Amino acid sequence: MSPLEQRCRSLLRAYPRWYRRQRGEEMVATLLEASQLGQRWPSARDTRALIVGGLRVRATQDQRLTTAANLRLAVQLGAALTLLLLVAGNLTSAVLILTHVYAQNIGIGYWFVYGLLGVATVVAAWFAARPVVAVLAAAAAGAAVWVYWGSDRAMAILPAGLLVLLAVLVFLGERMPRSWLWLAGAFFGWNVLQMSAVLAPLLFIYTPLLFVPWIILGVVVLWAFVDARPAMAMAIYIACTYVISELLGYIGYGYGYAVSPELAVPAVGAVVLASGSFCRLRRQAVL
Numbered sequence: 001m002s003p004l005e006q007r008c009r010s011l012l013r014a015y016p017r018w019y020r021r022q023r024g025e026e027m028v029a030t031l032l033e034a035s036q037l038g039q040r041w042p043s044a045r046d047t048r049a050l051i052v053g054g055l056r057v058r059a060t061q062d063q064r065l066t067t068a069a070n071l072r073l074a075v076q077l078g079a080a081l082t083l084l085l086l087v088a089g090n091l092t093s094a095v096l097i098l099t100h101v102y103a104q105n106i107g108i109g110y111w112f113v114y115g116l117l118g119v120a121t122v123v124a125a126w127f128a129a130r131p132v133v134a135v136l137a138a139a140a141a142g143a144a145v146w147v148y149w150g151s152d153r154a155m156a157i158l159p160a161g162l163l164v165l166l167a168v169l170v171f172l173g174e175r176m177p178r179s180w181l182w183l184a185g186a187f188f189g190w191n192v193l194q195m196s197a198v199l200a201p202l203l204f205i206y207t208p209l210l211f212v213p214w215i216i217l218g219v220v221v222l223w224a225f226v227d228a229r230p231a232m233a234m235a236i237y238i239a240c241t242y243v244i245s246e247l248l249g250y251i252g253y254g255y256g257y258a259v260s261p262e263l264a265v266p267a268v269g270a271v272v273l274a275s276g277s278f279c280r281l282r283r284q285a286v287l
Contacts, residue, residue, distance in 0.1 A: 002040075003040045003041075004031075004032065004035055004039055004040055004041065004042065005028060005032060007040075007041060007042055008027075008028050008031045008032070008042055008046075008050075009024075009028060011042060011046075011047060011050040011051065011054075012024055012027065012028070012050065012054070013054075014050055014051045014053070014054025014055060014058075015050075015053070015054040015057050015058070016054075016057060016058055016179075019054075019057050027050075031046060034046075055225075055226050058226050058227065065174070065285060066285055067281060067282050067285040069173075069174050069285075070228075070229055070281050070284070070285050071232070071278075071281065072169050072172060072174055073174050073176055073177075073229055074228075074229040074230070074232035074233045074236070074277075074281070075165070075169060075232075075233070075236060076125065076166060076169045076170070076174075076176050076233075077176055077180055077183070077184075077229065077230060077233035077236075078232070078233035078234070078235070078236025078237050078240070079162045079165050079166045079169070079236070079240075080122045080125060080166060080176070080184055080233075081183070081184060081187050081233060081234075081236075081237040082158075082162055082236070082237050082240040082241060083118050083121070083122055083159060083162050083163065083166070084118075084119070084122055084184060084187050084188040084191065085187065085191050085237075085241060086118065086158070086159045086162075087114065087115045087118030087119055087159070088115075088188055088191035088192050088195060089191070089195050090111040090112075090114050090115040090118075090147070091111070091112065091115025091116065091118075091119065091192070092115075092191075092192050092195035092196055093108075093111055093195065094108050094109075094111040094112035094115060095112075096196065110143065110146055110147045111147060113143050114140065114143035114144055114146075114147045117136060117139050117140035117143050118140045118143075118144075118159070118163070119188070120136050120140070121133065121136040121137050121140045121163055121166065121167075122166070122184065124136050125166055125170050125175075125176065126175065126176055126178060126181065130170055130171050133166075133167050133170045133171075134167045134171070137163040137164060137166060137167035138163075138164075138167075140159075140163050141159070141160040141163040141164060144156050144159040144160045144163070145160055158240060158244060162240070180230060183216070183220070183230055183233075186212075186216055187216070190209060190212045190213065190216075193205060193209055194206070194209050197209060216234075217234060220233075220234050221273075224276070224277055224280050225280075227284070228277045228278075228280035228281040228284055229277075229281060231273060231276070231277035231280070232273075232274060232277040232278060232281060234273060234277075235270045235271075235273040235274035235277060236270075236274070238266050238269060238270040238273065239266075239267070239270040239274075241266075242263065242266035242267070242270075243263060243266060243267050243270065
């Protein structure tokens with residue numbers, strides 16, 4: 001394979017896999033026929049055309065589904081991202097305790113089981129059979145209730161509810177595209193590193209980690225021009241993480257717990273992001 005052909009095939013990754021299978025060889029052959037003798041790189045015009053064309057094709061992928069179906073997928077992803085945040089702290093704390101980095105050891109077994117079951121449920125939502133997702137979600141929800149029962153029962157509502165919601169949405173038919181796995185992996189990795197930086201402590205990585213969620217948010221907002229569903233999922237994640245969890249804390253601790261007035265900032269941000277992504281999602285859907 002010549003360097004030119006290799007680079008053309010790399011550019012074709014801008015297109016989804018199904019499109020590359022159907023048209024990839026034809027497109028590479030056309031590019032090679034139009035190339036100059038000894039040419040090693042695609043021209044700037046061909047490069048721009050391939051990237052723009054790939055993004056346009058990807059933007060039509062969710063047009064094969066209705067608005068309701070795309071919204072269900074967005075809620076699935078939002079639930080998965082929030083669950084990964086919730087279990088990352090428990091799982092990281094348990095691992096650090098087992099390795100004797102972090103001294104506290106109360107409830108380590110419960111934390112570890114809850115964390116593993118939560119991660120397994122999210123992974124199963126992409127890969128496993130629907131009954132497996134249901135069993136894992138039920139087990140993880142039970143573990144969440146057990147973990148929070150002795151301290152703050154209200155805080156068990158969010159993870160348990162999200163686990164049940166995720167299992168129900170998987171049973172409704174649509175499964176999340178595997179192209180979204182990078183977002184779930186980035187969120188989980190960021191939360192694990194952030195918890196490790198606080199508990200280990202690894203303070204030299206804590207400050208750079210503060211910029212990671214903003215980078216992810218920026219990528220998702222830009223990607224909304226191609227696929228608005230991850231942006232909708234981010235709005236759900238923000239609402240669950242900052243707004244709903246804060247309100248549950250108020251319920252759990254009663255009047256001795258003050259709701260921060262700064263809660264308005266993520267609340268407004270979630271509403272704005274959800275509104276914009278929903279309008280974009282409707283334009284990208286079939287109906």
